[in-house]
Amino acid sequence: MTCNPDRPLRALLGGAGLALAAACIAVAGGARVAKADPADARTGIAEALGQFQAGHWSVARQRAQAAVAADPGWGFAQAVLARTHLALGDGLAAQAALDRAVEGGFDPARAHQLRAHARLLQGDAPGAIAEAGKAAPRYAGYGNRIRAQALARQGDVVAALAILEPTVARDPGRAADWVALGQIRMGAGDMVGAINAAAAAVRADPTSPDTLRLRAQTMRIQYGLTAALPWFEAALARDPYAHDTLIDYAATLGDSGRTGAMLDAVRRAMTARPGSVQGYYLQAVLAARAGDPATARSVLQKAGGGVQGVPGALLLGASLDLAEGAPAQATVGLRELVARQPTNITARKLLALALLRSDAARDAFDYIRPAADRADADSYTLTLAARALERIGDRAGAAVFLDRAASPVRGRSTAFAPDESLGLLAAAARPTPGDPAVAVPYIRALASAGDAAEALAAARAVAAANPGAPAAQLVLGDAYAAANRPAEAATAYAAAAASRFDEATMLRLVDARARAGQRREASAALSLYLAQNPSSVPALRLTGEWQLAAGDVASAVATFERLRDLVGDRDVAVLAGLARAYAAAGQGDPATSFGAAAYALAPANPLVVDAYGWALYRAGNPGAALPLLRKAASLAPADPAIAAHLAEVAG
Template identity: 30%
Template sequence: MRSRALLFAALLCVAPAGLAAQGGEALRQAEAALVRGDAVSAKIALEHAASAGASAADLAALRGEAALMTGDMEEARKFLSPARLSGTYRVRGLRVLARLEQAEGNIPAAANALELALRAGGNKADIWTDVARLRYAAGNHAGAFDAIDYAAGLDDAGTGTLLYKAQLVRDGQGLRSSLPWFERAVELAPDDATALGEYAATLADMGRATDAVTVTRQILARDRRNPQAFFIQAVVAARAQKHGLARRLLSRAGDALENRPATLLVGGLLENRGGASRLATERLFDLFEIAPDVAAAELADALLVDGEGVELAARFEGDVAVRQASPALAWRLVRSAEQQGDVAGAATAFDTAAQWNWGGAVRRGSGAAIGRLAAASAASPGQIDTSTNYIRALVAGRQPARALEVARELGRRHPGNFDARLALGDAALASGNAAEAVEAYAAAAAIRRGPQLVRKLALAHLDNGNAMAAKAVLADYIREYPLDRDVPTFLGTLLVREGDAGGAAALLKATWPEARRDPLGLCRLAWAQLYAGDGEAALRNAQTAYRMQRSSLPAAMVLAAALEEAGGNADTVRALRAKAGDLSVDEALRPLFAL
């Protein structure tokens, strides 16, 4: 009898320990499921953990994370209060709470949760990465860079930290500068599909097609249906003019990426290049609704191929006059008018397109619009979207002094915000304060560089009397983004103006794939080649440009000069020059070299 009592007592001691072990294993299973993004399996494992006696504090953090993963905000909030998060998973729970607060738009509460996480967990890289993401989402872009720089310098910086650092470096410095950070992230986690995908995409955007495909194959070796890998391969194939292969690869990406802007753009490009312009138009219309600036030129091309010049004019004429556009879109409107046989309309469109400059399209602002935006800005002082719209309207309405006043105040309120810095640069440049514009544009470019911002920064340097700095900014961008075709054209134009025809011709030749669809680009290339001593190439390109755009005065004048240099027919040269009427050569060629 005594031995049975001792055995029962022993069982009482062992059973709780066994249950605790089971609870710990169930918690680990729940963690693994959450890492995979499998909230259902995580919830099942957590029920097992609860039955095995896991602490309420440990369960709260993971249950809250599972609920948030399924989008059940109300359920998540039941578990994710700082008071309940006191166990092993307190730091993790606080980080999830920060995500919940951010998702519901409560940025101060999210920041408070991360501050508590830092106090509980110390200066951990993953917490500081969360801080960086929160700051970026809140519009404090410069603060996000500071936070991720700090996180990446900590000893425990992992793949997530290094990957976000790489992405921000890619935005603020460029593709080439971001590569070492992507490589470090992949080295730490060679099986991480997200890190490998971002690395492959960056390689592809740099033109390193073979390396990009190699990395995508690494992804597909682990995940045979990974949509991002197939998408990147489709982009590489499309750039190599292998349109059939690109379409097949894009179809293998499946539905996961179907409605993303990049997928719609690539799909539209492929259909357009493959002769299915109607299908291309449908895809590009879908994209235009999401991202009009991205889709504009390609949609215009598809409409022109379909003979829909009227639709093109109706959709885009206002864009050239009112909002930012590209020279390519501006000249497509000229071709649209020509397609309709509208001689007067073509002349008007030509005049508008000729006014386009590299800082952006000609803008016109109405007094009524400015009044509405002024009222909205006064009602929400410091609100970034409202204020930047007001500043742009003031610049368009030729009220640069007031624009600069509003932009400076916005900059004081939001010193780390990209849009505030960009608006200040625009207002300062319009006001003739070139040095202030340089400072503002450079600060904006440190957050997110793009071709238009780089051109604006170069223009500000030129207005500030520093052509060397302008060329350096452009050359650095070209090094970082070797596939870009817009900035080399701008730099080539600048070199032509400075008399460096040889350097200009070399740069402008790199734009040839795009120039085939842009008569003005071909004219610019032909002019540089003519003065660099390559008369044969100049004549060939000038003839192509003239065939594409017979109404273009620059095309006529460049062809006349190239024919004259080649000893061509004098009557033809005179007829081409007569198109300019009383205009001098410099006046007729102004659209080519307007900065």
């Protein structure tokens, strides 16, 4: 066996095996001039290589740091330390270690692929491509993988896939290539491709923290929060202090309603990377959810500029501004967020509220109108639109929105209509008709304009061209729904849900199946989603209503109480649901209490008035119930349930 002082690094780059690496360390150490403690340095690097090979990357970095402390001038030890920094996503620290490695005698020709990786982690895609092109032939695989990721970062996904897809076909056993391919496909919206790549990565190396994390990310999108958690936990069992995995895990726990476990994960992430911007952000989210805006603001400020422009941070910051009585400040971030995410209805609501409080009612109406014009707009959205019109003197227009807000009837869930004109969208879609990024807004605009036939034809084309993209399947379902073909819409939505079962997909799928008469399948889809996303407010609302309709009173009470825990005591629909559920359960006191609370907030909402009146009747007070039920019937004369309640009480 022939060794040189740097050859063991090939164990980290896919060249030599671990045993060869350890043997070469011994030879290299014996040939060098003794420094502070070369024996300790050799031991530390051998341990670092072993831990790295086992997927314990944080421990590997600790061992490498100990080796560097024992012999700071040993270039090879610095190179090993750099590789552990790269595995843990710290490009800046890796670059500094590589500079020290070269100063200590490490061959710079063997570091190009490492420098490329470091540049990529720092956001320098052109620099990464340039360095990757200099990689030595024996490290070409590593270099090509970084080049592909950098090309994707620049937006050239086609070129990136052209590098990686043939690579994994030739050598399917290289897990790192599968991980890179999965990340690129996921970023491009090809969830089927990403899911397949993640599964292949796990088959190639079921112990790699990277493969396990990618599988967790795809499981979360494909199935939901609960399904993803075991995969995150498997990745953390391999490397308990992997910062990025801990952040993903904490966010998933938080979305699942497990705030205590979320806080533990965030604290571990902050231990792994003190001053972590993501860690501060998640701590601020926890404080805000706990009703402590002052602490949330303080913690968010510690994140500094690192969260500027992050959608979640913009939304949180604006919410805190509103809570602190600074609506003008809130509008700054919210305008940016709505410009970037025009379909974010929550952001539109907050922006409209902030503008109303800033005496900019016309702007408030302009921002809330796309959400308020939707058939399924909630009462709060409609009320915001009405208040904006009242402020600018359009009382007739405001009355229309207030009537809709008071109505118990809501339309079906649909796609969000784009703001751009149909002509502009058509011009953008014409050069690349199969590209979902430009085709989907055009198809939605066609459907909104009432051209169902043309929308359906275009949707079929884009879905056929992008079978792995959930967005393409969703827009096909939307086109079928607009053409009043709910069974076919449900089939398309189910295809989308197979790879991305998020809230929007679930609502469309459940609605389409119910309209197609597939009530059992609709209920199954709703139950599956709620099992994976137990804190989903829309899913819980729908579940509670369905439980009441089915006569499952005890479950309905539990569901609406869970909703009250999540949204508080001022949500009219939840309070009315609790009044109806407790009344059905024969518990008059809580039924009338919740009914009265709902009525105090929305005395013109027929569902609320009916719920309060019915609760009073079931509590043995028909005299107080009758006027309320008559009022409810006058507000919604076509509602059969309200009419039935009135008929029973009036006798």
